[in-house]
Amino acid sequence: PVKDVKIQTFTREYNYRTRSNERKNGDVYHSDAEGMFLVKSAGERNYRNLSFDFSLGNDRLVAENYFSPYRDSRQNTGEKTRTFLFTDRSIYRPGQTIYFKGIVVGTQEDNNRILTGNQSVVSLFDANGRELSSIEVTSNKYGSFSGSFVLPVSGPGGQYRIDNKSGSTYFNVEEYKRPKFEVEFMPVKGSYRLNEQVTVPGRAESYTGVPVSGAVVSYRVVRSVSWPFFRFGWGYYPFHRPESEIANGTLITEPDGTFSISFTAVPDPQAQLKNNPLFTYTIYSDVTDINGETRSATTVVQVSNKALLAELSVPEIINREAGSSYKLSATNLNGENTPVDVSVEIFALNEPARYTRPRLWDAPDTAVYSREEFIRRLPSDVFLNEDKTPGEKGKSVFRKNYHTASDSMVSFAGLDKWDPGRYLISLSAVDAFGERVTVDKVVRIISPESKKTPANEALWAYLLTPAPKAGETIRLLTASALKNARMYFEVMMQEQSFYRERVKISQAQAVLSYKIPETFTGEIKISLTLVYDNRSYYYSTAVTVPDSRNQLNVAFETFRSPLLPGGTEKWKLKITDPGQKPLDAELLAGMYDASLDAILPHNWYFNLSEKQYNNPEWETRNAFASSPGYTLPGQTTGPDYPVIRSYDALNWFGYGMYGGFQRFAAGRSAGMMKNMQESMPEAMAVAPTADDADGLISDQTPAEAGAGKQAEPPQIRRNLNETAFFYPHLTTNA
Numbered sequence: 140p141v142k143d144v145k146i147q148t149f150t151r152e153y154n155y156r157t158r159s160n161e162r163k164n165g166d167v168y169h170s171d172a173e174g175m176f177l178v179k180s181a182g183e184r185n186y187r188n189l190s191f192d193f194s195l196g197n198d199r200l201v202a203e204n205y206f207s208p209y210r211d212s213r214q215n216t217g218e219k220t221r222t223f224l225f226t227d228r229s230i231y232r233p234g235q236t237i238y239f240k241g242i243v244v245g246t247q248e249d250n251n252r253i254l255t256g257n258q259s260v261v262s263l264f265d266a267n268g269r270e271l272s273s274i275e276v277t278s279n280k281y282g283s284f285s286g287s288f289v290l291p292v293s294g295p296g297g298q299y300r301i302d303n304k305s306g307s308t309y310f311n312v313e314e315y316k317r318p319k320f321e322v323e324f325m326p327v328k329g330s331y332r333l334n335e336q337v338t339v340p341g342r343a344e345s346y347t348g349v350p351v352s353g354a355v356v357s358y359r360v361v362r363s364v365s366w367p368f369f370r371f372g373w374g375y376y377p378f379h380r381p382e383s384e385i386a387n388g389t390l391i392t393e394p395d396g397t398f399s400i401s402f403t404a405v406p407d408p409q410a411q412l413k414n415n416p417l418f419t420y421t422i423y424s425d426v427t428d429i430n431g432e433t434r435s436a437t438t439v440v441q442v443s444n445k446a447l448l449a450e451l452s453v454p455e456i457i458n459r460e461a462g463s464s465y466k467l468s469a470t471n472l473n474g475e476n477t478p479v480d481v482s483v484e485i486f487a488l489n490e491p492a493r494y495t496r497p498r499l500w501d502a503p504d505t506a507v508y509s510r511e512e513f514i515r516r517l518p519s520d521v522f523l524n525e526d527k528t529p530g531e532k533g534k535s536v537f538r539k540n541y542h543t544a545s546d547s548m549v550s551f552a553g554l555d556k557w558d559p560g561r562y563l564i565s566l567s568a569v570d571a572f573g574e575r576v577t578v579d580k581v582v583r584i585i586s587p588e589s590k591k592t593p594a595n596e597a598l599w600a601y602l603l604t605p606a607p608k609a610g611e612t613i614r615l616l617t618a619s620a621l622k623n624a625r626m627y628f629e630v631m632m633q634e635q636s637f638y639r640e641r642v643k644i645s646q647a648q649a650v651l652s653y654k655i656p657e658t659f660t661g662e663i664k665i666s667l668t669l670v671y672d673n674r675s676y677y678y679s680t681a682v683t684v685p686d687s688r689n690q691l692n693v694a695f696e697t698f699r700s701p702l703l704p705g706g707t708e709k710w711k712l713k714i715t716d717p718g719q720k721p722l723d724a725e726l727l728a729g730m731y732d733a734s735l736d737a738i739l740p741h742n743w744y745f746n747l748s749e750k751q752y753n754n755p756e757w758e759t760r761n762a763f764a765s766s767p768g769y770t771l772p773g774q775t776t777g778p779d780y781p782v783i784r785s786y787d788a789l790n791w792f793g794y795g796m797y798g799g800f801q802r803f804a805a806g807r808s809a810g811m812m813k814n815m816q817e818s819m820p821e822a823m824a825v826a827p828t829a830d831d832a833d834g835l836i837s838d839q840t841p842a843e844a845g846a847g848k849q850a851e852p853p854q855i856r857r858n859l860n861e862t863a864f865f866y867p868h869l870t871t872n873a
Contacts, residue, residue, distance in 0.1 A: 140174030140625075140641070147192040148178070165189065173641065178206065206758075218247040220254065222306030224261075227865040228731050229741040230311045234292040237263070237310070239301055240285040240727050240867035243278045244747065249633075249661065251747045253282030259303040263288045266297030266312070276303075281725040285867035311739055317861070318734040320345040322426045324438035327473040330446035330571050331404055333418070337440055338401045343392050343426045346734050350396030354428040359387040360402045361421045364410050380407055385420070392426070400424065404442040417443045417472065434737075441472035447570035448472060449481055449578050451549060456601055459555050459586045464548040467541055469568060478544035481568045485551065487533035488561040488581070490595045494620040495521045496674045499765040519672055532563060559586050559593035585616060592618040592648045598626070598669045598676035603650070609684055610657045615665055617678075618648035627668040631754040632659065660686040664754040675759040690717050691724065714871050721873040730863035 148165040168176040178189070188205040220243065227238040241261065243254040255278055262273040271291060276284035288301070296313040325340040343351035364380045386402040400422055410416040420440045427433045452466045469479045493514070502524045506513065513522045537551055551557075566578040585593045585601060593599065596619070603614040617626065623645050630638040630653045638653050655663065666679040697711040714724045731741065 140170075140172065141195065142170055142172050142174065144170040144174070144193055144195045146170065146176055147194070148189050149192060150187045150189060152187075173639075218245045220244075220257070220305045221246055222259070222303050223745050224301055224303070224306050224308040225727060225743045225745075225867075226301070226308060226310055227729050227862045228310070228735060230313065230315060230735055230739045231290055232314060233290055233294065233296075233312060235290055237288045237290065237301070238285070238862065238865040238867070239287065239308075240283060240865075241276065241278075241303065241306065242281075242283045242745070243305070244282060246747075249748070254278055255280050255282055257282070259305065261286060261301060261303045264300050264302060266295045266299060279725075279868075281868075281870075283725060283727075283868065308744075315738055316432070317732070318346070318434060318737045319430075319432055320351045320426075320428065320434060321734075321737075322424060322434045322436035324422070324424075324436055326475065327438075327440050328475055330471045330477075331440070331442045332446065332572065333404050333406045333442055333444055335404055335442075336401055337404050337420070337442065338399050339422055339438060339440060340397060340399050341424060341436065341438075343396045343398070343428070343434070350392075350394065351426070351428050352392055352394045352396055354392045354396075354426050356390045356392060356398050356400070356424055356426050357387075358389070358400050358422060358424040360385050360400075361423070362405070362407065363419045363421070364407050364416045365419065366414055366416055380410055383407070398426075404440075412444055415443060415445055417441055439473075443472060445570055445574050445576045446471055446572055447477060447479065447568055447574075447576045449479075449566040449568050449576060451483065451564060451566060451580070453564065453580065453582060455581075456583050456585055457554075458603070459557055459559075459584050460588060462550075462554060464550040467543060467547055467549045469543045471571075476543075477571070478542065479568050479570075481541050481543060481566055483537070483539055483541060483549060484535055484565045484567070485537040486535050486563045486565070487558070488530040488563055489533050490530065490560055491525075493518070494595055494597065495519060495526060496597065496672055498526070499763070530561065536562070554584075557584050559584050559589050559591050561594075587614075587616050587648075587650050590647065592620060592646065594618060595620045597621055597624075597671060597674065598667060598678055600667055600678045600680075602665070602680050602682070605682065607655055607682055607684060608687060609655055609659055612652050612654045613663065613665065613682065615651045615667075615680075616648060617642075617644070617651060617667060619644045619669070620646055621669075621671050622646055624669055624671050627757075629666050629668070631664040631666070633661065634754055655684055660684050661748070662754070664756075666756060668757045668759065670762070673763050675762040677757060677759045679756055681754075687717055691715075691722065692717070692719070693726075714873075722871060723873045724871050726869040726871075727867055728869055729865045732861035732863075735861060 146168040148168070149162050150165060151160045152163055153159075154161045166179060168178070170176050188207050190205045191202045193200040193202070223242045223244070225240045225242075231237060239261070243257045243259075244251050245254050257278040258275065260273050260275055261284075263271045265271055271294075272288055274286050274288075276286055278284050290299075290312055294312075297311070298309050299312050300307050300309045320343055322341065322343050325342065327337075327339055331337050341356075343354055343356075345351060361382050362385050363382045385405050390398055390400070392398045402420070402422075404418065404420060406412070406418055407416070410418075418441065420442065422438050422440065423435070424437070425433055425435050447469060448471070449469045450467075452468075457463075467481060467483070469477050469481060471477050496519045498521050502521070506523055508516065510522050513520075536557060537553070539549075539552075541549065561581055561583050564580045564582060566580075568576050570576050583593055587603065598617070598619055600615055600617040603616055604611070607613050613630075615628075619626070621644075623643070626642040626644060628638075628640040628642050628651050629636055640651070642649060642651065653665070662681055662683050664679060664681045666677070669676040692715045694713050694715075695710065696713050697709070699708060699710075702708050712726070714722050714726065716722050727743075735741065
């Protein structure tokens with residue numbers, strides 16, 4: 140750190156008389172023993188950007204980056220009243236009844252309390268913001284109230300709201316058609332190979348469990364490609380390939396509501412099979428029943444020249460002192476478990492012999508110096524593309540065979556003796572077609588007790604305590620390959636710095652710690668900053684400390700499903716505090732028709748943590764950056780013109796290569812849609828009947844639907860209430 144540096148702040152303001160920017164000096168600061176200085180806030184409405192002029196003796200630096208001193212210092216004083224409103228559904232028809240509940244809390248800073256006896260007026264507003272009705276409510280001893288509104292039979296549809304000045308909630312009012320059935324695909328079993336026919340089964344069923352027969356299924360199959368078998372050390376990752384539609388068509392559901400979509404797993408001709416690409420075929424289906432209602436479903440089928448996926452659920456960083464077991468699994472490409480023998484072998488990876496700092500520009504095509512001469516002149520810089528090499532495979536430290544049917548957990552014998560660093564885990568198995576499948580994963584072994592650094596980097600860190608609680612200690616393992624480096628360790632909470640420490644480190648690792656206050660809850664930001672050899676390095680992470688003192692535990696003691704229509708059922712819940720003691724509490728419970736979620740999903744918002752802290756971070760991106768070069772004008776012997784060569788070319792008459800392809804593709808799609816419409820079954824053209832069947836599926840066949848019979852008059856719906864129950868004030872017996 141440099142002490143007593145003079146910092147002159149200044150701004151640049153435009154002078155309309157001289158038509159130029161002028162410098163205006165501001166406050167002057169001096170760095171302290173830690174090389175730091177604090178800039179005063181410029182107020183709420185000062186949006187000027189500050190620049191800095193540093194000077195110490197005969198040395199001077201005018202920083203190119205700037206700082207915005209603006210900060211919103213307007214703080215809410217006193218307690219703020221907030222109301223959380225809940226409705227029984229998210230969508231209603233005109234004339235239906237809305238049931239609601241409200242919870243009133245008082246919030247000051249990060250503290251909340253329920254407000255009892257709070258009086259307010261709850262109003263119902265339509266889509267145009269016009270008040271339709273209102274009622275007066277008073278919160279009970281739990282800070283809650285409830286009520287209901289009856290929607291008008293006529294009026295504009297759209298988004299309505301309930302509001303009481305301190306809270307609001309929104310819902311939709313419209314003449315919707317409730318879904319009568321749903322579509323789902325069955326799991327795809329077995330393994331498939333490329334260019335083989337794949338069959339995907341599906342089913343259409345009403346919400347009452349009745350099969351939807353005679354429905355028209357329109358489908359299309361879209362292919363995409365990925366490379367999950369791409370192995371360590373193979374070089375550059377393959378290029379992305381665009382999606383492509385390979386099949387489409389229509390079919391009819393069977394009497395039991397089932398259907399099967401078949402297609403040929405055609406590979407992408409541009410994807411090199413030697414890299415073992417995985418082709419994902421996404422099947423999109425639209426099922427239209429004889430009443431004209433359409434429901435959709437999507438599923439995927441994965442096919443490759445390998446028919447097995449082996450996985451070891453090991454994290455990227457392993458603490459050798461902690462020790463653990465990891466799940467080993469083998470499935471076919473569509474997620475079905477496949478018993479198979481798997482060989483697990485682990486190799487140590489050799490780290491680069493020297494530390495190199497990040498380059499600020501692209502790697503050159505050729506080198507002027509030899510590698511030895513380059514390293515002698517620039518010992519910290521990257522030679523050509525040596526930073527892109529994955530590292531050499533070293534000795535084998537572990538090898539064992541497993542069978543996934545009986546050995547599902549893997550633990551590494553002798554892990555506590557392994558040196559910190561990078562390791563390569565290699566899984567090898569044989570699929571159902573006799574193909575060898577190999578999966579590689581690179582992990583890093585760490586040891587807080589070791590003296591060896593786990594990474595040959597300028598700044599490396601790993602949080603040893605990712606889920607701390609109030610009163611516990613945060614432990615951060617950090618390492619550096621630099622000599623005599625200085626890190627700046629900082630802990631921030633609620634936009635303020637609570638702890639700062641200068642850490643001296645030299646080609647070693649260290650464990651940094653900070654004890655969380657006993658009463659603190661919320662987010663804690665931990666950061667490390669390091670400047671060395673004209674490079675800046677920054678690491679930050681955050682942990683959230685839960686409010687375990689006020690946590691409620693809700694558990695079902697009795698719960699049964701499915702239920703019988705018209706029957707009576709009772710469920711029992713238990714609410715306890717963090718110490719598992721019964722609590723005197725109030726509970727909101729509701730049940731509604733799940734088919735409404737297909738139109739507009741329903742959820743309840745209840746987030747007591749209102750204040751969101753934006754813990755700042757050190758700006759290091761512009762500390763050391765590259766700038767473009769400029770050629771100054773000078774004397775020349777004459778202008779140098781580039782050599783331009785022209786060649787014979789085809790005359791496309793306005794149709795460019797890419798534009799012509801797009802027009803051709805568009806025309807082909809249009810023709811394809813026209814052909815599909817011409818071959819569409821007549822049943823799809825039947826006008827839908829009214830939404831009055833109450834979940835019953837008509838037995839009218841597609842042929843009868845197309846015979847031109849006059850539609851029967853719509854039946855009157857007997858029950859328009861889609862809310863099973865809404866209990867706003869259930870209380871415990873504590």
